[in-house]
Amino acid sequence: MARMVIVGSGVVGQATGKGFSKKGHSVRYVDVNPQTIAKLRNAGLSAGTIDEVVWDNVDVVLLTVSTPSVNGKIVLDHIEAAARQVGAGLAKTDHYVVVVVRSTVPPTTTEERITPILERASGKDAGIDFGVAMNPEFLRQTNSEQDFARPWITVVGSNDSRTLHILHDIYRPFGALIVECTPTEAEMIKYVNNIFNAVKISYFNEVHDICQKLGIDSNLVGATVARSAESMWNPLYGTRGGVPYGGACLPKDTAAFMSWVRERGWDHLILEATIETNHRLEARVPAVASPDKIDEMLEKVHAREEAAQNVFPTAGVFGGGTAPGILDGEHISGNGKKAPIENN
Numbered sequence: 001m002a003r004m005v006i007v008g009s010g011v012v013g014q015a016t017g018k019g020f021s022k023k024g025h026s027v028r029y030v031d032v033n034p035q036t037i038a039k040l041r042n043a044g045l046s047a048g049t050i051d052e053v054v055w056d057n058v059d060v061v062l063l064t065v066s067t068p069s070v071n072g073k074i075v076l077d078h079i080e081a082a083a084r085q086v087g088a089g090l091a092k093t094d095h096y097v098v099v100v101v102r103s104t105v106p107p108t109t110t111e112e113r114i115t116p117i118l119e120r121a122s123g124k125d126a127g128i129d130f131g132v133a134m135n136p137e138f139l140r141q142t143n144s145e146q147d148f149a150r151p152w153i154t155v156v157g158s159n160d161s162r163t164l165h166i167l168h169d170i171y172r173p174f175g176a177l178i179v180e181c182t183p184t185e186a187e188m189i190k191y192v193n194n195i196f197n198a199v200k201i202s203y204f205n206e207v208h209d210i211c212q213k214l215g216i217d218s219n220l221v222g223a224t225v226a227r228s229a230e231s232m233w234n235p236l237y238g239t240r241g242g243v244p245y246g247g248a249c250l251p252k253d254t255a256a257f258m259s260w261v262r263e264r265g266w267d268h269l270i271l272e273a274t275i276e277t278n279h280r281l282e283a284r285v286p287a288v289a290s291p292d293k294i295d296e297m298l299e300k301v302h303a304r305e306e307a308a309q310n311v312f313p314t315a316g317v318f319g320g321g322t323a324p325g326i327l328d329g330e331h332i333s334g335n336g337k338k339a340p341i342e343n344n
């Protein structure tokens with residue numbers, strides 16, 4: 001069983017700490033807010049400031065401090081301050097400690113900002129004297145403890161195998177699929193996850209507006225599309241990236257619906273951006289017009305997809321993972337082969 005220190009004992013910190021305690025690990029909560037510390041102590045939990053941590057008795061540190069946005073820009077001051085304090089703690093022990101970034105931070109933060117701070121403050125080398133990992137949290141605030149206890153996925157990003165091994169050991173009992181990647185990939189996965197959710201909500205809000213203007217039921221439209229659109233029921237659909245959509249229907253229907261909306265003086269910002277994104281990609285990827293180049297590209301896609309299949313072993317049940325087309329009359333199927341475009 002691991003001895004854990006949770007640095008930042010708010011929503012995520014407490015859900016994380018309680019979840020690991022239930023699996024038998026010993027957990028000490030750290031915070032800068034005396035009221036939070038007092039509340040945790042009153043609840044019978046081990047809590048205090050970082051200065052009170054006995055570093056010889058620590059195996060894993062989880063950084064779950066706040067990373068707020070101010071004027072739309074992320075503030076990393078809290079997590080950097082916490083990293084400096086943890087680094088100073090690492091200097092006091094010869095024990096191998098794994099430092100896990102669990103706060104949401106922009107891609108490259110763990111490798112380019114947090115790790116150097118830890119190394120400078122400890123005078124030690126990451127990956128040799130101590131471990132560093134990025135392990136994003138996907139819980140919902142309203143359901144934090146249950147979501148931590150029953151994760152639908154666990155992402156562990158680290159460049160060192162000893163650290164990955166330790167994280168596997170502590171997360172395996174939660175039973176979710178564990179995705180191994182680099183810290184930057186883990187950070188990217190967290191943002192892409194949230195932004196994809198936001199895009200989907202905004203898309204259906206624009207659909208809702210148009211439905212209202214037409215006097216029709218947007219709930220019926222949304223709920224039916226949730227069953228009819230392949231991108232809804234096939235989780236790999238459209239996730240590969242690098243290839244513009246094509247085929248007989250998507251370019252034609254997106255353009256036609258955009259003009260129809262514009263003729264009425266209405267907005268559909270996401271559709272506008274979607275068409276523009278595809279045009280830009282088509283301009284950057286002219287090579288897809290050549291069958292040889294397509295095969296070359298598909299080989300790369302296929303290699304990535306094999307990795308993805310290992311990550312999502314059940315993907316096959318969703319109909320083979322078809323993706324948007326690259327040429328009229330063709331699209332890429334889930335097994336990386338060209339296939340005739342379906343009538344969609």
Ligand SMILES: NC(=O)c1ccc[n+]([C@@H]2O[C@H](COP(=O)([O-])OP(=O)(O)OC[C@H]3O[C@@H](n4cnc5c(N)ncnc54)[C@H](O)[C@@H]3O)[C@@H](O)[C@H]2O)c1
Nearest residue numbers: 008009010011012031032033065066067078082103104141
């Ligand atoms: N709340 C969610 O639903 C949720 C879900 C997934 C990820 N996240 C991310 O997890 C991180 C934490 O979010 P939260 O909702 O738990 O925030 P929170 O505000 O509830 O808790 C953060 C805690 O960190 C403490 N803190 C700040 N600086 C500190 C320092 N230097 N040392 C020790 N403690 C310090 C604060 O006092 C506070 O108690 C954020 O990056 C957030 O984006 C949040």
